[in-house]
Structure formats: structure tokens, C-alpha cells
Amino acid sequence: MPVVNTPEWYEALAAAVNRSPEYAEAAKDWAGDMTFVIHGDDRSPYTKAGESLYFYVDLYHGKVRSWKKLERLDEIQAAFKIIGPASVWEEVLVGMMDPLQAMLQGLITLEGDINRIMKNVGAVQALVDCLNQVETLWPKGKPPYG
Numbered sequence: 001m002p003v004v005n006t007p008e009w010y011e012a013l014a015a016a017v018n019r020s021p022e023y024a025e026a027a028k029d030w031a032g033d034m035t036f037v038i039h040g041d042d043r044s045p046y047t048k049a050g051e052s053l054y055f056y057v058d059l060y061h062g063k064v065r066s067w068k069k070l071e072r073l074d075e076i077q078a079a080f081k082i083i084g085p086a087s088v089w090e091e092v093l094v095g096m097m098d099p100l101q102a103m104l105q106g107l108i109t110l111e112g113d114i115n116r117i118m119k120n121v122g123a124v125q126a127l128v129d130c131l132n133q134v135e136t137l138w139p140k141g142k143p144p145y146g
Contacts, residue, residue, distance in 0.1 A: 003137045004090075005046055005053065007069065014057070014064040016130045023130050024062035027123035032116070033058040034080035036089070037073060044086035045140035053086070059127075080112035090143045095132040100124060 002009035017023055036055040040047035047053055054070035056078060070076060082099075088107045091097035100121065102108040110117065117124060 001135045001137045003139060004093075009134070009136060010055065010067060010069055012134050012136075013131055014067050016134045017059075017064045017127060020126065020130045023123070023126040026126035027059060027062040027120070029061070030120050030123045031060050032080060033076075033078040034082055034112070035070065035073070035076065035078040037081060037083040038086050038089050039084070041085040041087050043145045044090055045145070046090070047086035078112075080110065080117070082108060082110055084108035087143065087145060092128065093131055093134075093136070094143050096143060099128060 002012045034057055036053075036057070038047055038053040038055070040049045040051040042049050052073070054073050054075070055067070056070050056076050057067045058065040068076070084102065084107060088097060088102055092099050092102065097107075099108060103110055
């Protein structure tokens with residue numbers, strides 16, 4: 001079982017998406033790339049306040065075409081940038097938080113064409129379902145945090 005935020009874990013996320021017939025169907029018309037910006041906060045034991053993680057993914061017609069953990073935010077310019085605190089992202093990953101609901105609540109922000117995202121809500125939900133299914137080792141504790 002891969003440890004959260006490791007290369008093996010990112011690979012497991014991509015593999016889960018690529019083997020999902022539900023995501024393949026829901027995202028058959030989607031082609032777009034995005035960078036996830038994860039800012040450390042006082043709640044997450046994995047990304048400390050003042051630190052940030054950047055993760056790039058290129059999604060193409062129901063598959064992960066490529067992914068990369070970025071060292072710098074400006075390393076790749078994606079069509080979408082999704083930004084939020086680590087503790088919120090971690091709650092999304094364990095199925096406690098819906099990312100679209102988090103956006104509506106202002107917990108996660110989106111830079112890019114919101115209309116494209118809203119027209120593909122089924123693909124978004126299928127993607128999140130894939131991520132929720134990846135068995136993950138949380139050595140410092142799993143959300144929710146106290």
C-alpha cells in the first residue's frame with residue numbers, strides 16, 4: 001500500500017483512473033490538463049503551513065495521459081489550476097468532502113473555465129470515485145484531523 005504523497009501513491013492514483021470503466025465512460029469527451037496546488041495548513045500533518053505541493057495531470061478521453069509531481073508551480077502551464085489547503089484535499093481523497101461542494105464553499109478555488117468543469121460534473125465525480133478507491137497508508141493519521 002503506497003504512502004500518501006509519494007511517487008508510488010501518485011502512480012497508484014493514475015493506475016486507478018486508467019483501469020476504471022466508469023471514468024472512461026464519464027470522461028470520454030474530456031481532454032484537459034490541470035495542476036493541483038496543495039497548500040500546507042495547520043491541520044494536515046503531511047504538508048506543513050508555509051509549504052506547498054504541486055501535482056500535474058493530463059486527462060485525455062477517459063485516461064491519465066501523463067502525470068508529474070512538480071517542483072515549481074510554473075514548471076507546466078495547465079488549462080486548469082485547482083488550489084486548496086492540504087487538509088481539504090486529504091478529506092476529498094478519503095471521501096469525506098466533495099470537491100465541487102468545497103469549491104462552492106470557497107475551500108478550493110479553480111482557475112480556468114468553470115463552465116467546462118460544470119458541463120463535465122459526471123467525469124469529475126467519477127475521477128474522485130477512482131481516487132477514493134486507492135488504498136493509502138497514512139502514517140501520521142488519516143483525516144479527519146482533531
